[in-house]
Amino acid sequence: MLGFIRQTVCNRGVSVSKSQLRFLVPGGRNYASGAKEMTVRDALNSALDEEMSADSKVFIMGEEVGEYQGAYKITKGLLDKYGPDRVIDTPITEAGFTGIAVGAAYHSLKPVVEFMTFNFSMQAIDHIINSAAKSNYMSAGQISVPIVFRGPNGAAAGVGAQHSQCYAAWFGACPGLKVLAPYSSEDARGLLKAAIRDPDPVVFLENELLYGESFPVSAEVLDSSFCLPIGKAKIEREGKDVTITTFSKMVGFALKAAEILEKEGISAEVINLRSIRPLDRATINSSVRKTNRLVTVEEGFPQHGVGAEICASVVEESFEYLDAPVERIAGADVCMPYAANLERLAVPQIEDIVRAAKRACYRSTSMAATG
Amino acid sequence: MALLRRSSHLIRPLTSPTLTASNLTSYLRHSFSSLDDTPITVETSMPFTSHNCEPPSRSVETSAKELMTFFIDMATMRRMEIAADSLYKAKLIRGFCHLYDGQEAVAIGMEAGITKKDCIITAYRDHCIYFCRGGTLLGTFAELMGRKNGCSNGKGGSMHFYKPESGFYGGHGIVGAQVPLGVGLAFAQKYNKEDHVSFALYGDGAANQGQLFEALNMAALWDLPAIFVCENNHYGMGTAEWRAAKSPSYYKRGDYVPGLKVDGMDALAVKQACIFAKEHSLKNGPLILEMDTYRYHGHSMSDPGSTYRTRDEISGVRQERDPIERVRKLILAHDIATEKELKDIEKEKRKEVDDAIAQAKESPVPDPSELYTNVYVKGYGVEACGADRKGVKAVLP
Numbered sequence: 001m002l003g004f005i006r007q008t009v010c011n012r013g014v015s016v017s018k019s020q021l022r023f024l025v026p027g028g029r030n031y032a033s034g035a036k037e038m039t040v041r042d043a044l045n046s047a048l049d050e051e052m053s054a055d056s057k058v059f060i061m062g063e064e065v066g067e068y069q070g071a072y073k074i075t076k077g078l079l080d081k082y083g084p085d086r087v088i089d090t091p092i093t094e095a096g097f098t099g100i101a102v103g104a105a106y107h108s109l110k111p112v113v114e115f116m117t118f119n120f121s122m123q124a125i126d127h128i129i130n131s132a133a134k135s136n137y138m139s140a141g142q143i144s145v146p147i148v149f150r151g152p153n154g155a156a157a158g159v160g161a162q163h164s165q166c167y168a169a170w171f172g173a174c175p176g177l178k179v180l181a182p183y184s185s186e187d188a189r190g191l192l193k194a195a196i197r198d199p200d201p202v203v204f205l206e207n208e209l210l211y212g213e214s215f216p217v218s219a220e221v222l223d224s225s226f227c228l229p230i231g232k233a234k235i236e237r238e239g240k241d242v243t244i245t246t247f248s249k250m251v252g253f254a255l256k257a258a259e260i261l262e263k264e265g266i267s268a269e270v271i272n273l274r275s276i277r278p279l280d281r282a283t284i285n286s287s288v289r290k291t292n293r294l295v296t297v298e299e300g301f302p303q304h305g306v307g308a309e310i311c312a313s314v315v316e317e318s319f320e321y322l323d324a325p326v327e328r329i330a331g332a333d334v335c336m337p338y339a340a341n342l343e344r345l346a347v348p349q350i351e352d353i354v355r356a357a358k359r360a361c362y363r364s365t366s367m368a369a370t371g
Numbered sequence: 372m373a374l375l376r377r378s379s380h381l382i383r384p385l386t387s388p389t390l391t392a393s394n395l396t397s398y399l400r401h402s403f404s405s406l407d408d409t410p411i412t413v414e415t416s417m418p419f420t421s422h423n424c425e426p427p428s429r430s431v432e433t434s435a436k437e438l439m440t441f442f443i444d445m446a447t448m449r450r451m452e453i454a455a456d457s458l459y460k461a462k463l464i465r466g467f468c469h470l471y472d473g474q475e476a477v478a479i480g481m482e483a484g485i486t487k488k489d490c491i492i493t494a495y496r497d498h499c500i501y502f503c504r505g506g507t508l509l510g511t512f513a514e515l516m517g518r519k520n521g522c523s524n525g526k527g528g529s530m531h532f533y534k535p536e537s538g539f540y541g542g543h544g545i546v547g548a549q550v551p552l553g554v555g556l557a558f559a560q561k562y563n564k565e566d567h568v569s570f571a572l573y574g575d576g577a578a579n580q581g582q583l584f585e586a587l588n589m590a591a592l593w594d595l596p597a598i599f600v601c602e603n604n605h606y607g608m609g610t611a612e613w614r615a616a617k618s619p620s621y622y623k624r625g626d627y628v629p630g631l632k633v634d635g636m637d638a639l640a641v642k643q644a645c646i647f648a649k650e651h652s653l654k655n656g657p658l659i660l661e662m663d664t665y666r667y668h669g670h671s672m673s674d675p676g677s678t679y680r681t682r683d684e685i686s687g688v689r690q691e692r693d694p695i696e697r698v699r700k701l702i703l704a705h706d707i708a709t710e711k712e713l714k715d716i717e718k719e720k721r722k723e724v725d726d727a728i729a730q731a732k733e734s735p736v737p738d739p740s741e742l743y744t745n746v747y748v749k750g751y752g753v754e755a756c757g758a759d760r761k762g763v764k765a766v767l768p
């Protein structure tokens with residue numbers, strides 16, 4: 001709970017002393033050797049800093065990324081370090097500035113566009129899909145678009161229907177795009193650096209509630225050359241009875257669900273997808289062939305969601321290995337309500353994941369309600 | 372009439388980016404002793420009208436060589452578009468085909484005023500812009516017919532021609548999207564500290580798009596070398612400008628951004644305007660050029676072009692304002708070539724176009740494996756499936 005409170009406090013711009021120390025020391029390099037911790041926010045900030053330092057063509061564009069230090073403080077300190085030519089505050093005109101950034105990428109710059117949340121990316125979605133994702137194909141390789149679109153995605157806390165949608169499934173459907181969803185600080189650093197270096201358009205789906213969470217980071221992760229491969233999932237927890245695939249904040253929930261399941265004798269394997277597109281079908285399928293059971297977990301709308309694609313993929317490639325129907329945990333099929341009790345019902349909770357895993361293992365005492 | 376001020380610094384010595392004297396004469400059966408760079412001064416058909424700026428002089432410096440280049444290239448483009456019409460009717464071109472005949476002066480005049488390091492981006496009426504930026508007839512026809520030797524390897528089609536090495540960034544199908552993209556090109560030019568500008572072309576239909584004004588605001592705010600060029604052919608598909616725009620004075624719609632209205636059927640006026648715009652933009656940020664032009668064809672090959680305008684109007688413009696005829700008259704008036712010589716050139720260009728079409732017809736269709744190429748620059752060995760997911764799969768390199 002303390003972690004949640006710290007996150008809420010950070011979002012309101014009030015600094016908490018321990019976190020504030022980390023802002024002063026990019027990457028936490030001042031700490032003595034031993035297990036270092038880093039918030040996702042600092043991980044993203046340090047990744048941006050290092051990539052901007054390494055390549056003068058990288059620049060950041062978005063609302064409040066400069067003087068405000070970033071709506072969620074992800075770009076804190078970068079304006080001072082790199083100047084207004086490389087950290088550009090835009091007017092509130094997503095369609096316009098996203099188009100401008102894509103045009104700059106056509107002319108071989110490397111823009112990092114921040115959407116204050118991905119809900120606002122809908123204003124610019126034509127440029128993301130039609131101007132960025134499709135250009136390399138339509139031009140037969142003459143126009144490449146080395147751009148990153150990043151920002152918080154999915155549900156936050158109490159922000160209501162228009163500010164809570166998850167865009168992983170929509171962007172994940174589009175050929176020509178790469179879609180990444182980090183969970184931990186290691187993910188955030190490695191995947192953002194990979195995204196900025198990648199010559200194709202990348203949609204980078206962060207999570208507001210994860211920004212303030214701390215994760216241990218090794219010396220390798222802190223190195224400026226650290227990069228994670230795009231298109232590879234990570235097995236966060238090995239198991240043998242049921243596979244749970246998920247991404248972003250739900251990875252944390254799935255890991256907690258796995259601990260609960262362990263006490264009941266069910267060994268769950270938790271896969272952190274990291275990459276929505278390309279999807280690591282090989283890792284998912286090889287896990288399901290081992291456990292024979294699958295629960296897909298996501299926060300977004302269920303219909304045509306990421307879990308639906310994973311289920312189809314497993315049915316196509318590993319049908320004979322399934323001992324139970326694929327279970328799917330997703331956001332409720334409704335707009336996000338404001339009231340806290342309703343909001344809690346609209347997104348997956350740990351107990352939902354536990355229940356679905358038990359069903360997949362034929363261990364639940366009551367069947368899901370039908371009709 | 373606005374009082375005109377002769378601004379001699381705007382009358383520049385010529386550069387002829389497309390043809391030199393040596394390869395020009397190779398086009399012609401006779402060599403012309405008068406094909407040199409000796410300046411000829413010509414008045415534009417009408418003075419420029421300006422908004423928030425001083426208009427350039429209507430006296431344009433040109434030369435025999437340049438006028439011949441204009442004639443040859445416009446004749447080629449005219450023939451190219453008419454041939455595309457026939458190919459479309461013969462079902463060799465599919466989908467959308469938006470033809471530029473009538474508007475040639477904008478493409479050729481712009482080219483005469485700028486360099487290949489300046490960028491151009493336009494919408495889907497892009498065949499002639501591609502051609503003027505150095506594109507080939509084979510590249511055009513093969514692309515239109517979906518063949519491997521097309522300028523986009525057959526994967527783009529009519530609306531997606533590109534030539535980035537010559538500063539042409541496409542070829543865009545979504546009305547208005549090319550405008551912020553063009554401002555992005557200018558952003559990159561400024562970021563890289565280049566002394567070049569970007570021209571974002573759009574029609575009178577796109578002129579009402581919100582994203583255009585968003586991009587205009589940022590271009591002005593950040594002093595970007597972006598030139599907004601409205602190719603006003605007076606019809607957005609089937610909707611006349613007065614039915615779509617409360618104010619069809621597109622050159623004034625920039626408000627705080629200066630604008631110039633140009634006779635888009637006069638290649639020399641277009642050239643003068645583009646020289647002026649480039650110089651202005653490098654110092655002062657964005658500018659709007661409204662090219663008053665006209666398309667003889669309908670919006671696309673699906674549109675006869677006569678349900679929303681009269682045939683008299685079309686033939687009237689052809690009679691009074693045709694851009695090729697204007698240059699022909701200039702050439703004859705200055706004794707640069709004879710009428711027969713010009714007709715011979717047109718015949719030769721017609722043959723060149725026909726030869727290119729024949730060559731394009733021989734060009735093979737793309738290999739089925741091309742379905743999976745260029746999805747990514749870097750595919751990480753990911754698998755891509757065809758329609759049958761259990762069928763052929765490809766690995767994206």
